Amino acid sequence: MSLNEMPSGERPHIVFFGVRNAGKSSLVNAVTGQALAVVSPVAGTTTDPVRKAMELAPAGPVLVVDTPGIDDEGDVGQLRVQRALRALDEADVAVLVADAARGLTPFDAQLLQAFRERAVPHVLAWNKTDVAEAPDGTGRVDSVAPSDGASLAEGARADGDVCHACGEVVLGPDAAAAARPAEAARLAPASASGERLACDGPSAPAVGARSAAGRGLLAAPCQEVRVSALTGEGVHQLKELLAAMVARAGEGGLGADGPSVGAKVAPRPLVADLLTPGDVVVLVIPLDSAAPKGRLILPQQQVMRDVLEAGAFPCAAGVEGLPALLDMLPRPPRLVVTDSQAFGAVAAAVPADALLTSFSILMARYKGDLPAQLTAVRALEALSDGSIVLIAEGCTHHRQCNDIGTVKLPEWIRQISGANPQFAFTSGREFPDDLTPYAAVVHCGGCMLNRQEMQSRLRRAAAQGVPATNYGMVIARANGILPRALAPLGIAAP
Incomplete structure (x- = not known):
């Protein structure tokens, strides 16, 4: 399988966010070198996430995603916003595209906060610098964004620095008494009411509701760059920065206590x-x-x-x-x-x-949390006739008369539980935000999803107290061979 043939689920996902008319689609086209996304002066031209596989040297194959404007309005606009927010679940690296003439909006600040809560490495790209200068302070964040992926606080200079993207003062060990909140307030962009916005300010309900549980507020790597999608200024620098961030994101591991940004881990083998x-x-x-x-x-x-x-x-x-x-x-x-x-x-x-x-x-171990999914198998034994089980597939395909998801799995689950529960089904990128109506989630191996999105789904279920397990483990349990099926992995079945 060549780099060009690498499946999208194996490619790091670089997702571009921002408000309408910030130039996201134009910048995506400049980064990919193709007219991937439709662009126009009309706000809200991008209506659905647009995906493009490409090679980003020296990181290798990646998937670039262009999203609708996060500030879209109206009933249809809110559906577009939901699709943009859903793309947060798959982002290995995020790019916030901001209009240099307009500055950061409240929506931008809310996105930055969401990136931090999810520990998503991100870059603030000040676009349209061919017609406007980026706000004062741009570029100073380089001094507080260490290349090894450490937190901002660990990389700050001793005399204190201001991260313009986050609007917060980052202090070195000798500067606690010399904090400069006034400078942070000056650099942080203002909302329409004049209130200064900061990354760690109030988060938007729509964004905060999708925050990744169990991952704590973490200062993900944060940098800024000036770009012009029209002239190409700064595009090469942005691509080099993204390649470095993709490589760094691939080195981060998820331990029992949450993410470890910058931790060195071996490549994840499948078998x-x-x-x-x-x-x-x-x-x-x-x-x-x-x-x-x-x-x-x-x-x-x-x-x-x-x-x-x-x-x-x-x-x-x-x-x-x-x-x-x-x-x-x-x-x-x-x-x-x-x-x-x-x-x-x-x-x-x-x-x-x-x-x-x-x-x-094997896919459950590769992309998910195998021990947690194993524990969740036991929850199927306690189902009752009134229980609802969500069966989720990461791909979309034509349903056949003896389909595994809609026909075979329900029969196996009835066999395990001795009850007649109800079933709900999702496929592709559709996955509920609210999982509380369900007694359990049974998910496919997720071969068409990247690991970030699969992990996001599992964390969402865990945060809401809903056990989530895997097709293979359910089928092995129904056939009475679960201990045997897990023995090659060195895991003992409960």
Whole structure:
């Protein structure tokens, strides 16, 4: 799989935000070098997020997202705003595009606050500098934005600095008594009423309601740059800055206590860490009516590639051909990975001492929080006839008569619970803000979502006290093989 073919779910997402007519779409076109987004002097031209895969040297493949104006009005405008806010869930790096002549608006300040609450690395791009100077103080943030991703406070000079983007004074260890709140107030942009705005001021209900729970108020890396989408001034500098921020975001880890910005972590393997060179891995790939014609589905491709990266030998068979393949192998396979729907038949065909798991469970470990999703499986046992279970898929596809999400999973869940709960369904990027009506969420592996969006969904469920688990673990539990399906990952089932 080449860089150009990298799936969108594996690309870091760079999302452009801002008010209407700040020049977001023009700047996105300048960054991508293409007329990706429609631009016009009419406010509200961008009505839905627009996505473009591109190569951003030296970071590599990324996905650039242009969003509607955060200040849109009217009933339809509010729907556009909701779509823009939803893009926060997938942002690995955010760009706030502000009109240099207009300065920061209350909506901009609310976005900056949301970036900080979610610990999203972000840059403030002062656009239209060909016709107006960026407000005084621009660029001074460089002295308080350390390149290693540390917090702003850790990178501040001893005599105190003002982050214009955040409107706050950042002090060094010897400057507590020499704070300059007056300067912070002078540099922070004013609202229409004359009130000075700051990143840590009151947050907008619409933005704050989507804040990532459990991630604490954290000073994410914050920088500013002057740009002109019209003349190209500063665009190269912005691209270099974004590439550096993408690389830095990829180094951040999520620990038990929340995010660790700048923490060095090893690349996340899908299956390679379970293998040694020379191992044989059997992939069970059903070719039933639900299988796409002429290709493998994305998790199958990704697992096969990761097996090869580990120096191991992948071989594949359908469910019917699995016994013959196992008989042909000179030695038992190190691991068998199956489509979760075939767990029952494959578990019966594979010797009991052979390690067995599924593509979905590997994806849950790769993009989600496997221990938390494992605990949530137990919640299905307590469902009642009045319970509602949300079944969520990250992709959209044509529903068939024996569809896994709408037909098979409900049957398996009824089997586990011994009850007749009700079911709700979502697909693609649609996912409820309010999960409290649901007794549980059962989510696919999320191969079409980036890890940031998958993590956002899981955190939202955890914050609202709703257990969220994974297709593969539910199916393994229904087939009575959950401990076996988790054994290759070194995890004991409850």
